[in-house]
Amino acid sequence: MLHTVNKSPFQNTTLESCIRFTRPGDVILLIEDGVLAAQADTSKSDMLSQAMATAEVYALQADLQARALTELVPGVKVTDYEGFVELVEKHSTHAWL
Amino acid sequence: MSEEKKKIMFTVRKAPHGSIYVYEGLEVKLIMAAYDADISVVFVDDGVFAVKQGQNTKALGIKGFAATYGALVDYEITKVFVDRQSMEERGMSEDDLLVIGEDEDTEEPIKPQVVDSDEIAAMMAEQHNILAF
Numbered sequence: 001m002l003h004t005v006n007k008s009p010f011q012n013t014t015l016e017s018c019i020r021f022t023r024p025g026d027v028i029l030l031i032e033d034g035v036l037a038a039q040a041d042t043s044k045s046d047m048l049s050q051a052m053a054t055a056e057v058y059a060l061q062a063d064l065q066a067r068a069l070t071e072l073v074p075g076v077k078v079t080d081y082e083g084f085v086e087l088v089e090k091h092s093t094h095a096w097l
Numbered sequence: 098m099s100e101e102k103k104k105i106m107f108t109v110r111k112a113p114h115g116s117i118y119v120y121e122g123l124e125v126k127l128i129m130a131a132y133d134a135d136i137s138v139v140f141v142d143d144g145v146f147a148v149k150q151g152q153n154t155k156a157l158g159i160k161g162f163a164a165t166y167g168a169l170v171d172y173e174i175t176k177v178f179v180d181r182q183s184m185e186e187r188g189m190s191e192d193d194l195l196v197i198g199e200d201e202d203t204e205e206p207i208k209p210q211v212v213d214s215d216e217i218a219a220m221m222a223e224q225h226n227i228l229a230f
Contacts (some may be wrong), residue, residue, distance in 0.1 A: 001222055017110070017142050020182070021218045094108065094227040 002091035003055075006032035009044040018096045019051045027087060029079070030059040038064065040071040048073045060084060104135045106224045109144035113162070114154065119147045122230030123162050130172040137176035137224075138169075139217055140209065144230075145184045148177075148209055150195035163195055170198020170207055177209040180217060 003026060007014040015037050018028060028051060030038050037044050038059040051057060052075045059072065061080045072078070079087070107126055111118040129136055140148050147166075154161035169177060177197055184190070196206040221227060 013142065014110075017183075020214050021141075021221065023215075023218050023222060092224060092227070094221060095229050096110070097229045 001026045002087050002093045003028045003096055004093060005030055005034040005037070005096045007096070008033040009037040009047070010042075014096050015044070016047065019047065019055075022051065022055045024054055026055040027091060028055050028057045029084065029087060030057065030063075030076075031084075032060075032063055035059045035063040035067060035069060038072045038076045039069050040073050045073045049075065052076075058083070058087065102133060102135045103226070104137075104224045105129060106221060106227045107136070107138045108227060108229045109138065109140045109147055110142040111230060112143035113147040113152070114157065114159070118230045119144070120162060122228075123165055125228065125230075126169075126174060127165070127172055130174055135176075136174050137178065137220060138174060139178045139180065139220070140183070141180040141217070142183050143187075145179055145187055145189060148179060148194050148197075149189060150193060152195075166195055166197055168198065175207070178212045178217065178220075179209045181211050181213050184211065 003018045003022060005015050005018050005028060009015040015034065022028065037048055048057060056077065057075065058077045058079045061078050064078065107122060109119060109122055113119040126136065126138060152161060152163045179194065191211050194208045196208055198207045199205060200207060
């Protein structure tokens with residue numbers, strides 16, 4: 001399962017809920033304001049690190065660049081639109097809107 | 098030609114009345130119920146407020162949907178689940194849930210089933226499509 005999260009973890013609990021419903025082998029893709037969770041050394045970094053014990057975590061490059069996010073939580077993979085499409089092809093998707 | 102029934106899950110995570118999401122989601126559920134699909138509905142996060150009994154939208158001047166939720170079983174939508182943690186975090190218990198229909202034989206009222214997140218995650222993994230509202 002591919003979970004896409006487009007909300008800031010500082011604004012609401014969408015990412016937290018998504019992580020609670022994540023199973024081994026799942027992928028979480030952070031897009032739009034969701035990429036704010038990927039920055040290193042924030043109050044949400046530990047939550048994301050713990051999620052990576054279960055799931056792979058990706059962040060969309062275009063959204064990271066737009067927000068000047070360069071220092072990421074270790075283990076977060078950066079992907080582009082092509083990679084986004086590949087993830088969607090490989091998994092069924094749930095958009096955590 | 099035999100084709101596997103499509104498994105379609107609706108996840109409802111928004112609170113009712115403050116936005117149009119829950120209303121629109123219910124419309125889509127009823128439309129989809131007309132097709133031969135395996136439909137399930139899961140209420141998570143603020144979505145659990147959509148299935149709280151006793152909602153009265155009269156003073157808001159809007160129709161509300163509690164009556165429609167009360168007829169889900171009539172539309173053959175019987176797989177209706179509520180996330181236990183979301184419900185408990187919001188001070189709700191099973192007794193607070195509205196009735197979604199009645200048993201054909203016993204006429205007993207049917208309520209949504211309260212389940213844990215791992216059960217919901219397992220159901221999510223089986224779906225062909227998940228529509229979020």
